Every structure is written in structure tokens, then in C-alpha cells.
Amino acid sequence: MTRPKVLIVDDEEMMRTALEQWLSLSGFDPHVAASADLALQMVDDVRPDVILSDVRMPGLDGMAFLRAVRERRLPAEVILITGHGDVAMAVEAMRAGAFDFLQKPYVPDQLVETLRRAAEQVALRREVASLRRQLDGGDNELAGRLVGASPAMEALRRAVRELADIPADAIIYGETGTGKEVVARCLHDFSPRAKAAFVAVNCAAIPAELIESELFGHEAGAFTGASSRRVGKFEHANGGTLLLDEIESMPLLAQAKVLRVIQERMVERVGSNTAIPLDVRIIAASKVDLAQESAAGRFRADLYYRLNLATLHLVPVRDRADDCVLLFQHFLSQASERFKRTAPALHPADLDALRSHSWPGNVREVKAAAERFALGLDAPGRSLENVLHTGSAPAASSGSLADQVADFERRLIEKELARHQGSIAAVVDSLKVPRRTLSEKMTRLGVRR
Numbered sequence: 210m211t212r213p214k215v216l217i218v219d220d221e222e223m224m225r226t227a228l229e230q231w232l233s234l235s236g237f238d239p240h241v242a243a244s245a246d247l248a249l250q251m252v253d254d255v256r257p258d259v260i261l262s263d264v265r266m267p268g269l270d271g272m273a274f275l276r277a278v279r280e281r282r283l284p285a286e287v288i289l290i291t292g293h294g295d296v297a298m299a300v301e302a303m304r305a306g307a308f309d310f311l312q313k314p315y316v317p318d319q320l321v322e323t324l325r326r327a328a329e330q331v332a333l334r335r336e337v338a339s340l341r342r343q344l345d346g347g348d349n350e351l352a353g354r355l356v357g358a359s360p361a362m363e364a365l366r367r368a369v370r371e372l373a374d375i376p377a378d379a380i381i382y383g384e385t386g387t388g389k390e391v392v393a394r395c396l397h398d399f400s401p402r403a404k405a406a407f408v409a410v411n412c413a414a415i416p417a418e419l420i421e422s423e424l425f426g427h428e429a430g431a432f433t434g435a436s437s438r439r440v441g442k443f444e445h446a447n448g449g450t451l452l453l454d455e456i457e458s459m460p461l462l463a464q465a466k467v468l469r470v471i472q473e474r475m476v477e478r479v480g481s482n483t484a485i486p487l488d489v490r491i492i493a494a495s496k497v498d499l500a501q502e503s504a505a506g507r508f509r510a511d512l513y514y515r516l517n518l519a520t521l522h523l524v525p526v527r528d529r530a531d532d533c534v535l536l537f538q539h540f541l542s543q544a545s546e547r548f549k550r551t552a553p554a555l556h557p558a559d560l561d562a563l564r565s566h567s568w569p570g571n572v573r574e575v576k577a578a579a580e581r582f583a584l585g586l587d588a589p590g591r592s593l594e595n596v597l598h599t600g601s602a603p604a605a606s607s608g609s610l611a612d613q614v615a616d617f618e619r620r621l622i623e624k625e626l627a628r629h630q631g632s633i634a635a636v637v638d639s640l641k642v643p644r645r646t647l648s649e650k651m652t653r654l655g656v657r658r
């Protein structure tokens with residue numbers, strides 16, 4: 210890291226020199242100005258990260274200087290040095306946008322510590338601004354849906370734009386939560402098929418004996434239990450896009466039938482002899498390599514080759530650390546808006562925590578962590594480190610979904626009760642639930658006021 214630039218403003222020469230030497234020894238790049246007016250002339254050249262200014266000076270005093278700095282929208286943080294016991298002045302300084310103030314006589318270590326915090330704050334703001342700029346550059350709409358500034362994400366957005374225009378079938382590979390479904394939707398929404406339906410089928414979620422009827426539909430009476438006619442997913446997606454999600458878990462028999470439909474571009478409902486012409490783009494999503502699966506005999510090679518016209522590989526979050534910060538920021542501001550809270554500030558330590566976490570749940574996990582952080586569910590410390598730990602704990606112990614949801618609800622209600630000093634009416638209002646629902650939940654979850 211480069212040395213943070215500090216502009217020292219003080220009318221006393223002895224003071225300026227002493228501070229200059231001390232800050233230089235402490236890892237900063239100090240510059241000095243003998244008055245606030247001179248400092249204002251210097252700021253555009255020096256571009257300080259932090260300005261350290263005395264309050265009592267002839268000419269423009271520290272407070273007026275602070276206001277001038279803020280009016281010019283300089284990115285620097287300002288720290289004021291006030292006289293001993295000048296509390297009113299200190300309060301006014303904070304209100305006017307000072308980062309902090311120090312009362313004379315101050316301890317030099319304390320000064321260095323405060324300067325360091327201010328410099329980190331500025332660096333953090335700069336980093337976020339630069340990530341935002343990268344995000345705003347290029348194709349805005351797609352970048353808003355596929356957030357990320359890493360080379361991998363840029364390449365992905367380029368590939369999505371290119372592939373959206375051509376009707377080739379495609380396979381999307383990626384670990385859980387890397388965005389396979391979002392990418393499939395983007396391929397549809399940015400294609401000439403956007404007006405027709407996007408239909409997603411989770412092949413792992415359909416029992417083997419129902420998969421044909423689910424995909425191809427059936428006529429009334431086609432088999433026991435088929436009381437009325439049913440339109441299948443292929444037909445639903447006609448003119449549009451069909452996502453075969455988790456295709457690796459499709460039974461081999463169904464694979465053969467799907468292959469036939471894809472090759473002939475015709476579908477027959479189960480129990481019917483009429484072939485319906487299809488114009489559907491097929492996108493398959495898989496967590497595992499289908500080439501390997503077909504080599505191992507677990508996936509039909511012919512279906513694999515038929516689908517393998519275009520492939521997209523989604524990169525896990527742990528391999529794109531900068532995206533992780535950007536994604537977290539993105540979900541944090543979204544969640545704060547939704548929960549009507551001000552987004553908690555991120556500190557440099559939080560960024561480190563984000564970058565070093567392994568994110569086994571990928572973007573989905575980043576989103577959940579940002580939401581917990583926005584809600585402040587992990588109070589009192591609320592350091593992001595804690596949030597990340599709470600986040601991975603339930604996944605590791607893998608309680609059932611219902612247990613985890615109940616746990617989440619309990620903590621949320623407790624938190625809200627605490628925030629409103631036990632007022633049920635206030636919690637009803639803030640969580641927007643009927644009073645009855647709230648009291649039922651409290652009883653069931655064992656929450657007391």
C-alpha cells in the first residue's frame with residue numbers, strides 16, 4: 210500500500226515541523242500548509258487522503274476550513290485539533306462532517322491511530338467507487354443482473370451477449386449458487402425469444418416415473434392418475450427457452466426421450482399420436498462435468514454431444530475475491546432498501562473477511578450474508594467476521610430447512626423485540642405481520658418479550 214497523504218495545517222511552525230517528522234516516521238506522506246487559505250490552494254495538487262488541521266488560526270479558522278473542504282467535495286477526511294475542553298466546538302466539527310477531532314494535549318499514538326482509520330476509510334471509499342465505475346461501464350442492464358467486475362465475469366457477460374443472439378443449445382456449468390439459473394434467464398431475456406416463455410425444470414426434483422409427463426405432457430386417461438390433459442414443459446416453452454436444470458440427475462431412459470425430442474424438434478404428449486412442432490432453445494445446467502459423466506456411463510454421450518454446442522463455465526466466488534466485495538455491497542444496499550434500514554458501514558477488516566471466506570454456497574451465500582448483515586441479526590458485535598461465522602454454522606450442522614428457517618425467525622423476532630423495548634405493536638408494524646401471526650410464532654418458537 211502507498212503511504213497515505215496527510216496535509217497538516219497549522220500556523221505554528223514548530224508544530225508543523227514536529228508533526229511532519231512524526232507522521233513521516235509513522236508511515237505517512239506528510240505535506241504542510243501554514244494557513245487554511247494556503248491549504249485550499251494546495252489541495253488540488255497534493256490530493257491529500259487526510260487533512261489534519263488546527264482549529265484556532267488567524268485568517269480562515271479550522272471550522273470554516275472544514276466547511277470549505279466539504280463544499281468542494283474533496284474526497285479527503287478532515288481531522289480537527291481543538292483546544293482542551295472545547296466540547297461545543299468538537300460537536301460542531303463532527304456535525305459539519307469532520308472524521309474526528311483530537312483535544313489538546315493529545316497522545317501522539319492516538320493521533321496516528323486516528324489518521325490511520327481515516328486513511329482506511331478513504332481507501333475503502335475509493336475502492337468501492339472504482340468497482341462501481343467498472344460495474345457501470347459496458348452493458349448496464351446485463352451488468353445489473355450479472356454483477357461482478359472480475360475478468361471472468363466480464364468474459365461471461367460478453368459470452369452471454371453473443372450467445373443470446375444465436376439459437377444454439379448450451380450447457381452451463383457451475384457449482385451451487387454460482388448463478389446458472391440467472392445466466393440461463395439472461396440468455397433468454399437478451400435473445401429474440403424474450404417475449405415467449407422461459408421455463409425452468411429441475412430434473413432432480415421430479416420423480417423418475419413422472420418426468421415424461423412433466424416434460425412432454427399427457428392426454429387425459431393416458432395412465433392411471435392422469436385425469437385431465439396436461440401441457441408439458443417443452444410445449445410451455447414453445448417459442449422460448451427451456452432450462453433443464455441439474456440435467457446430470459435425469460434418468461437415462463428419460464434422456465433418450467429428451468434427445469429424440471431435441472433432434473426432431475417435435476413433441477408428443479404421453480398417450481397422444483399427434484406431434485407438435487417445437488421451436489425451443491434448450492439450455493442445460495449441471496454441477497458436474499457431463500463429458501466425464503458420459504465416459505462413466507452415467508450420462509448419454511449422444512445427448513451430451515447434442516447439447517454441447519456452446520458451454521459456459523461459471524467461476525466460484527472464492528476464485529474472484531474482488532467480485533465478492535462488489536456482490537456483497539450490491540446485496541447489502543438492496544437489502545437495506547428493502548428492510549428500510551441504513552446500510553451498515555463496511556470497515557477494511559470486513560473486506561478482508563469477505564475476501565478470505567471460502568463461500569461454499571457462492572453468490573447465494575454472499576446474498577444471505579449481506580441480508581443478515583443488513584438486518585443486524587448478529588448483534589451486538591456485528592463485525593462481518595461474526596456474520597460469516599453464523600452463516601456457515603447452520604450449513605455445517607445441516608439442520609433441516611424448517612429448523613434453519615425457524616432459527617432465523619426466532620432471532621429476527623427477538624432482535625426486533627429488543628429494538629422496540631418489547632413492544633408487540635411496534636414489532637407488528639416493523640415486520641409487517643398480523644398480530645395474531647406474530648403471537649403464534651412467538652409461542653411456537655418460544656420467544657418471550
Ligand SMILES: Nc1ncnc2c1ncn2[C@@H]1O[C@H](COP(=O)(O)OP(=O)(O)OP(=O)(O)O)[C@@H](O)[C@H]1O
Pocket residue numbers: 354355356357383384385386387388389390391392496572573576
Ligand atoms: N453475478 C450475479 N449477480 C447478481 N446476483 C447473482 C449473480 N450470480 C448469482 N446471483 C444470485 O445468487 C443466487 C443464486 O443464483 P442461481 O440460483 O442462479 O444459482 P445456481 O447456480 O442455479 O445454483 P444451484 O446450483 O444451487 O441451483 C440467486 O439469488 C441469484 O440471483
Ligand SMILES: [Mg+2]
Pocket residue numbers: 389390454
Ligand atoms: Mg439453480
